[in-house]
Amino acid sequence: VVSYYHYERTTVLEPEPGDWNSYFQRFTEGNSMCSSYIQVKKQTHSQIHYMFYEDLIEVILMILDWKSTNSATFLVSVNYSSIRTMHFKISQFMRKGTVGDWKNHFTVAQNEEFDEDYKKKMKDPSLQFCTEI
Template identity: 45%
Template sequence: MAADMPADKKTMPPRPDLLDFHGVSMTHYFTDNWEKIQNFQARPDDILIATYPKAGTTWVSYILDLLYFSQKKPDRQTSNPIYERVPFLEIMIPNHPSGTDLADSLDSSPRLIKTHLPIQMIPKSFWEKKCRVVYVARNAKDNAVSFFHFDRMTYVQPEPGDWNSFLQRFMDGKMVFGSWYDHVTGWWERKQSHPKIHYMFFEDMVEDTGREIDKLSSFLGSNSTAAAKEQIRHLVQFDNMKKNDMANYSSFETMDFKISPFMRKGKVGDWKNHFTVTQNEQFDEDYKKKMKNTTLQFRTVV
């Protein structure tokens, strides 16, 4: 069998198992470097991009990268892939630089750094230095579908199983980075008392990308012109990003694009193509219980 495997598959690490880490489901790829993550030294002008996985992380990372650097460093967009320009703080894959090392090596100002950590696990220096945080949330149904297809195609995630068992795990919070419900509400609650968190919704970005770029610019105090923002809006359209090898993760070797692209659809409402009537009813009932104590509200259609 091994002789028939493509060369790149032979070197793929085995898929990790979920482990309980300080009460949150994680895998060793995000906990092996824990001491360095927790002791990471943020700078006051750092911008942290925080999301639950598959909620629009790369989209917002690319928007921020363009807002800050498209005029100052135009060749930046073609010289390095987005995952090097916006390091993933907690990742630690063998034979790759760790997320903390990549972040420490950035010479840009501001540094753009992404994380999927829930609120209680964020390194304390980001709060001490009063860094700005951009949080993106996506409705649970579409988020679950996107996460499922992502887990199918990337080898640093646990085996997803079939859709039905995956959805049950999602509802139970047995996902890498824990419960979607805890994640989005934890960040939402912190935002209420923390003016430096800008809380965005994937659905709003799909509905009117230009409007959301304007809000983001305002939060960041960016002096981008209307023409520059319009150019950014064009570049970050889903189909343009999907074709952009510097943004679409096509060079990231732990992913198998033959199974599913990293950027799959980028739509609101694709959950309707996956949920059965029964699954939808059970999910809605469970969702009401878990979200009954928050003011946070999502749209599942736009």
């Protein structure tokens, strides 16, 4: 949800999503551009190979034999000029890449609400998410 929020802040395809709390509410009610992600995941997850950022970080750290994610520094070069629908002066969609950064956005109540909503909508999903390393 946090990634969708930052994405919607940068795109010119949709109006400004507002502050985090109002965006979270619209998202959980199904009223944001990216709200339908649960339906898409339910319908297509068996046909798509999902790679999670957290898994990639774990693999890279294992390969490099680093003991802590705090010591890892990743340099990313991105050519923004080819993405014409994004306003990078408003918000950089390519963010810091910190595992668990969603905790800096969600309140405890929002996290509980989202988890409950996700469980209800997914009903025994085989697709499991990693949110921490």
